[in-house]
Amino acid sequence: MKKLLCLLLTVALLAAAIPMFTVSSSAAGGxxxxxxxxxxxxxxxxxxxxxxxxxxxxxxxxxxxxxxxxxxxxxxxxxxxxxxxxxxxxxxxxxxxxxxxxxxxxxxxxxxxxxxxxxxxxxxxxxxxxxxxxxxxxxxxxxxxxxxxxxxxxxxxxxxxxxxxxxxxxxxxxxxxxxxxxxxxxxxxxxxxxATAYMGDANGDYTLNVMDATFIQRKSAGANVTCVQKNADINNDGEITLKDALLIVRYQAGMDTGTKVGEWIFESEQ
Ligand SMILES: [Ca+2]
Ligand SMILES: [Ca+2]
CATH class of the missing domain: 2.60.40.680 (Immunoglobulin-like)
Known part of the structure; x- marks a missing residue:
């Protein structure tokens, strides 16, 4: 739990420290x-x-x-x-x-x-x-x-x-x-x-890290950022909320989330 709190604090601090950023769907380029x-x-x-x-x-x-x-x-x-x-x-x-x-x-x-x-x-x-x-x-x-x-x-x-x-x-x-x-x-x-989705990769740069939790947090706070819906709505409730950000934090802490966060999604295997 202490580890989780530390991660949540990290997310909060990152949210405060990171300026507006934009990410394309192929941030790695090409x-x-x-x-x-x-x-x-x-x-x-x-x-x-x-x-x-x-x-x-x-x-x-x-x-x-x-x-x-x-x-x-x-x-x-x-x-x-x-x-x-x-x-x-x-x-x-x-x-x-x-x-x-x-x-x-x-x-x-x-x-x-x-x-x-x-x-x-x-x-x-x-x-x-x-x-x-x-x-x-x-x-x-x-x-x-x-x-x-x-x-x-x-x-x-x-x-x-x-x-x-x-x-x-x-x-x-x-x-x-x-x-x-x-x-x-x-x-x-x-x-x-x-792959049609990478669950949790909210900013669509094909990596999954604390930046994605921050991205979702900013989105849910009303910031003008564009989340990749299919990646960001991890709990599949139709909305992008702090619940989704928390699932990324839990996943990164090695905790069971009961979701597909961290998985690559292929239509033929659904
Ligand atoms: Ca990402
Ligand atoms: Ca959701």
Whole structure:
């Protein structure tokens, strides 16, 4: 409670000390254009997070073991997450890939290196040996746009073993393009989805800190500031009030708020 009071006092002092300021919706400056296989998937404000998703339909092949890797230029788009990293360091891809057939997935050793890379692999066993369907290979990676410019996402997806033929490695996808030499050719599609909100980021600069609580406090006191409504109305009561500012303070103090403050919101996951 003492910590909370200190934070509240900090908010009050900041409110008194900070002059009027204005913040655009992309305060970090500029946009990042994301491309794949030479085609533009879309643009994202610098600072915003986005999901890159892939679906593959390689009907005609009988997979037993597969592997893939996704890379991008980390100077422009940093990998935030994929799946769920458990406390023991292992990775569950349940929420980011088809759930029942994943056998294991691992982060490559250069995950944080200059060539940010995710490696993943899985096998199908007695719960679903057969040909691929679109839902069999559906993969998502969350990125954050960190610099204005253009970045290309690279995705290679290989079949290592098939049920019938054994070890016959070949790429179903290379550089985000289906392998045209295969018959039937695999179907492939990919897309990006920028986050539509970052709960608590009242001033819309894609960071969440005490400034946002101050911003809401100033707004609720009648100051002429423009809050990002979808970010600032944390308790979802239709108004931007001190209750919302307090939720940011509680969140920053590590307290449970029972809200989505601090979370990035993607429409497809609501
Ligand atoms: Ca902010
Ligand atoms: Ca509210």
């Amino acid at each position: 946009t990042l254009t994301v491309t794949s296989g030479g085609k533009v998937l879309g643009t994202v404000d610098v600072g915003n997070e986005f999901i890159y998703s892939v679906s593959l339909d390689s009907a005609g092949y009988s997979p037993y073991m597969c592997e893939g890797r996704v890379t991008s230029n980390s100077a422009f788009a940093e990998i935030v997450s994929y799946g769920t990293v458990r406390s023991d360091g292992s990775v569950s891809m349940d929420s980011y890939c088809f759930p029942t057939r994943i056998r294991n997935a691992s982060l490559a050793s250069n995950y944080h290196g200059p060539n940010d890379e995710i490696r993943y692999n899985y096998s199908k066993t007695n719960d679903g040996i057969g040909v691929f369907t679109p839902s069999d290979h559906y993969f998502k990676v969350r990125f954050k746009a960190v610099k204005a410019g253009t970045t290309e996402i690279h995705h290679v997806f290989s079949l290592l073993y098939t049920v019938k033929e054994g070890y016959i490695p070949f790429d179903l996808i290379t550089e985000n393009k289906p392998n045209a030499s295969l018959n039937p050719a695999p179907g492939f599609s990919d897309a990006i989805e920028p």
